[in-house]
Amino acid sequence: DQQVKQNSPSLSVQEGRISILNCDYTNSMFDYFLWYKKYPAEGPTFLISISSIKDKNEDGRFTVFLNKSAKHLSLHIVPSQPGDSAVYFCAATIVGGSQGNLIFGKGTKLSVKP
Amino acid sequence: EAGVVQSPRYKIIEKKQPVAFWCNPISGHNTLYWYLQNLGQGPELLIRYENEEAVDDSQLPKDRFSAERLKGVDSTLKIQPAELGDSAVYLCASSRLGVGETQYFGPGTRLLVL
Numbered sequence: 001d002q003q004v005k006q007n008s009p010s011l012s013v014q015e016g017r018i019s020i021l022n023c024d025y026t027n028s029m030f031d032y033f034l035w036y037k038k039y040p041a042e043g044p045t046f047l048i049s050i051s052s053i054k055d056k057n058e059d060g061r062f063t064v065f066l067n068k069s070a071k072h073l074s075l076h077i078v079p080s081q082p083g084d085s086a087v088y089f090c091a092a093t094i095v096g097g098s099q100g101n102l103i104f105g106k107g108t109k110l111s112v113k114p
Numbered sequence: 115e116a117g118v119v120q121s122p123r124y125k126i127i128e129k130k131q132p133v134a135f136w137c138n139p140i141s142g143h144n145t146l147y148w149y150l151q152n153l154g155q156g157p158e159l160l161i162r163y164e165n166e167e168a169v170d171d172s173q174l175p176k177d178r179f180s181a182e183r184l185k186g187v188d189s190t191l192k193i194q195p196a197e198l199g200d201s202a203v204y205l206c207a208s209s210r211l212g213v214g215e216t217q218y219f220g221p222g223t224r225l226l227v228l
Contacts, residue, residue, distance in 0.1 A: 004156075034216065043118070043205055043219035044157065089156050101147075101170060102217060104156025 003027045004092050006105035013112050019077040021108050023090030026071065030092040034102065035064060035075050038087045047088075048075070051095075080112045116140065118220035120206050126226045132194035135223045139187070139208030146183060147217060148191050149205040157205050157219075163189065164211060196227045 005024045013019045021035075031052040036044035050057040050064045050073070057064050063076045077084055087109045091102040119138040127133050139146050145164050149157035160179065162170040166186040174181065178197070183189040193200055203222040209215040 036219075041221070041224075043120075043207075043221045046216050046218060049216060091156070101159045101162060102157075104158070106154065106156050 001026070002105075003030075004090055004103050004105040006088075006090055006108050008108050009106070010109040010111070013080045013110065015082055015112055015114050016079045019075075019080045019084065019110055019112065021075040021077075021088050021090075021110065023073050023075075023105055024071060025073075025092050027092070027094075027103075028071065029094050030103075032093050032095050033064070033066060033073050034091045034093075035062075036089045036091060036104075037084075038089060038107070044089055077110075080110075082112050082114050085110055085112050118206055118208055118218055120204075120220035120223055122223055123221060124224050124226075126228065127196055128228050129198055130195040132192065133196050133225065134190055134192045135204050135206075135225075137189045137191070137206030137220060139189075139206070140218055142210065143208035143218075144186070144211035145209045145215070146189050147207040147209075148181060148189070149207060149219075151203040151205055151222070153202075160191070193225075196225075198227050201225055201227045 034049040035047040037047050038044045048059050048062050050066050066073045087107040089107045090105040093102050147162050148160040151157045161174045161181050163183045181191045203224050205222045207217040207219045209217045
């Protein structure tokens with residue numbers, strides 16, 4: 001059973017518009033969430049993270065929102081640029097204790113069209 | 115600061131042959147991870163090291179996979195013998211000591227078993 005789900009395999013957005021990538025999780029123990037971006041033939045690159053004590057974290061054009069009650073997080077990219085075209089992975093973990101491994105979703109492929 | 119280094123980038127072998135992957139983490143990062151990424155999936159953890167100790171190898175298929183991190187710096191992941199189903203991307207990541215720290219990924223080794 002997948003603990004982290006990205007239900008949209010792909011998303012296409014026009015340049016300059018907002019991209020919204022969604023992620024759902026089932027394990028209520030997760031308390032730290034990350035987004036990674038991956039270009040073809042490269043490893044995932046860390047983008048932005050959020051702790052469960054917050055509901056929003058912003059870094060430039062990227063904002064992550066966390067809704068703990070719904071076990072849902074989203075990544076907003078505004079404005080979207082063609083260079084943002086990549087696969088985006090959502091990941092979750094539990095800080096502390098014996099489990100510190102990242103659990104990844106399957107990814108969403110974002111295409112930003114000029 | 116240099117990133118996570120992996121070699122080789124690509125490897126093609128015949129089934130039943132052995133293969134080894136090498137990883138050098140970011141300087142000062144005590145925790146090292148090996149992930150497996152199949153096509154269309156997110157990375158899945160194989161093994162996690164804190165310094166030279168393997169603290170989580172529960173997902174490592176120990177009948178054919180082995181790993182070592184003898185001096186607590188670089189690491190080698192080995193498959194012997196390789197099977198057709200082992201064709202995937204093998205990713206190495208590192209982070210500072212402690213769970214919850216952001217993991218930084220190398221470019222990966224793409225393995226094809228014929």
